Amino acid sequence: MNTRNVILSCAVLAFTSGGVSPPLAHAAEAKPNIIVIVGDDMGYADVGAHGCKDIPTPNLDALVKAGVRCTNGYVSGPYCSPTRAGLLTGRYQTRFGHEFNPGGGANIGLPLTETTLADRLKAAGYVTGMVGKWHLGAAEKFHPQKRGFDEFFGFLGGAHSYFPAKGKAETILRGTKPANETEYLTDAFGREAVAFVDRNKAKPFFLYLPFNAVHTPMHATEGGLKKFETIKDNTRRTYAAMMWAMDEAIGKLLAKLKDEKLEQNTLIFFVSDNGGPTMQGTTINGSVNAPLRGSKRTTLEGGIRVPFFVKWPARLPANKLYDNPVIQIDILPTALAAAGVEPKADWKLDGVNLLPHWTGEMKTAPHAALYWRFGQQFAIRKGDWKLVRYDTAAEGGKGPSPIRLYSLVDDIGEKSDLAATQPDKVKELQAAWDKWNTGNVAPLWGGKK
Numbered sequence: 271m272n273t274r275n276v277i278l279s280c281a282v283l284a285f286t287s288g289g290v291s292p293p294l295a296h297a298a299e300a301k302p303n304i305i306v307i308v309g310d311d312m313g314y315a316d317v318g319a320h321g322c323k324d325i326p327t328p329n330l331d332a333l334v335k336a337g338v339r340c341t342n343g344y345v346s347g348p349y350c351s352p353t354r355a356g357l358l359t360g361r362y363q364t365r366f367g368h369e370f371n372p373g374g375g376a377n378i379g380l381p382l383t384e385t386t387l388a389d390r391l392k393a394a395g396y397v398t399g400m401v402g403k404w405h406l407g408a409a410e411k412f413h414p415q416k417r418g419f420d421e422f423f424g425f426l427g428g429a430h431s432y433f434p435a436k437g438k439a440e441t442i443l444r445g446t447k448p449a450n451e452t453e454y455l456t457d458a459f460g461r462e463a464v465a466f467v468d469r470n471k472a473k474p475f476f477l478y479l480p481f482n483a484v485h486t487p488m489h490a491t492e493g494g495l496k497k498f499e500t501i502k503d504n505t506r507r508t509y510a511a512m513m514w515a516m517d518e519a520i521g522k523l524l525a526k527l528k529d530e531k532l533e534q535n536t537l538i539f540f541v542s543d544n545g546g547p548t549m550q551g552t553t554i555n556g557s558v559n560a561p562l563r564g565s566k567r568t569t570l571e572g573g574i575r576v577p578f579f580v581k582w583p584a585r586l587p588a589n590k591l592y593d594n595p596v597i598q599i600d601i602l603p604t605a606l607a608a609a610g611v612e613p614k615a616d617w618k619l620d621g622v623n624l625l626p627h628w629t630g631e632m633k634t635a636p637h638a639a640l641y642w643r644f645g646q647q648f649a650i651r652k653g654d655w656k657l658v659r660y661d662t663a664a665e666g667g668k669g670p671s672p673i674r675l676y677s678l679v680d681d682i683g684e685k686s687d688l689a690a691t692q693p694d695k696v697k698e699l700q701a702a703w704d705k706w707n708t709g710n711v712a713p714l715w716g717g718k719k
């Protein structure tokens with residue numbers, strides 16, 4: 271038993287032995303540890319829980335089995351940086367102009383007006399650490415340790431070699447200094463995640479673990495490639511080895527939590543930052559989004575609907591499917607609720623606390639609708655319906671599509687456009703999206719997509 275558990279047991283004893291009514295059961299427990307794991311450019315189909323056959327993901331499957339799988343889990347952006355901006359703020363990133371990936375430049379990054387999940391949990395007494403890919407601004411003022419993280423190990427840009435880049439300046443950092451990393455990067459991130467838990471196990475901690483796997487470049491270890499030698503397509507084979515390495519790294523973290531007896535009271539989220547890149551012009555990696563249509567960088571389901579898993583044995587049911595639409599901007603309010611932090615109205619959160627929905631205390635859908643804006647593309651999901659304008663590059667075209675209406679409950683692959691036959695539904699959804707859009711601002715950088 272570690273120090274924190276001893277202190278807690280004493281606190282609980284003090285409550286019960288003094289004849290004072292015990293507070294709500296969960297209030298007497300320790301604040302949970304919180305871990306947010308993000309995959310990068312994963313295909314919707316490429317995980318055991320979604321039926322993947324050629325790539326085993328036993329550790330992610332175990333996480334799913336011990337928790338809740340959201341079958342309508344979304345991200346608010348169809349590519350890397352906007353999704354991360356939404357995740358860490360609990361707000362649609364179009365509220366503050368973070369609509370597109372940041373290029374270089376000293377003033378381009380997650381706007382300093384925004385407060386991150388790390389800021390908020392640090393204020394609530396958490397030790398906060400990040401291991402992985404940042405992609406929210408490379409200039410000093412945007413550094414993770416200036417955005418609420420006590421510790422940082424990883425890289426600041428949007429992609430990175432998985433092997434030490436010979437002859438180039440080291441860009442894997444520990445804090446702000448070169449880390450001189452020699453391991454395969456996914457293994458290194460797993461190692462650092464375990465080490466973070468080891469250093470901070472006596473306190474409530476928040477670990478943000480955004481892997482760059484399985485984003486390009488397509489780099490796998492010899493061992494990984496050998497494991498998948500039956501896969502003939504070279505890109506898919508490399509992708510499989512990269513997915514497997516990420517699953518192994520997650521397995522090491524889960525095993526560490528178990529060894530330290532922290533498993534029960536640790537809340538873990540897993541999402542991919544966007545769908546698999548399958549269309550020309552994206553970072554094609556051999557991923558598969560079936561049965562969804564479309565790719566990373568589109569507002570079709572293939573771009574925005576992702577693996578979305580959560581586990582917290584102390585509070586949430588195991589082996590549960592949750593079907594109402596949820597989105598990664600819900601992670602922040604959910605984590606804050608778990609930590610006992612009450613959000614304030616002026617934080618202007620768009621996300622909601624999902625805990626009572628997952629436990630079954632609340633039967634209603636968490637959101638009246640979900641919304642996307644990505645340059646010329648947009649989407650709204652309301653109930654079973656989705657109105658969308660997407661990039662026709664997804665099917666070899668050029669420019670944005672006409673506005674389409676799909677009934678996702680019986681057409682998850684967005685094959686049958688009902689816009690012409692359901693004009694009232696089109697009007698209703700368009701009006702709801704227009705109203706939401708009045709709360710957005712112009713993009714701070716970038717343009718048409």
Ligand code: CA
Pocket residue numbers: 310311349350485543544
């Ligand atoms: Ca991505």
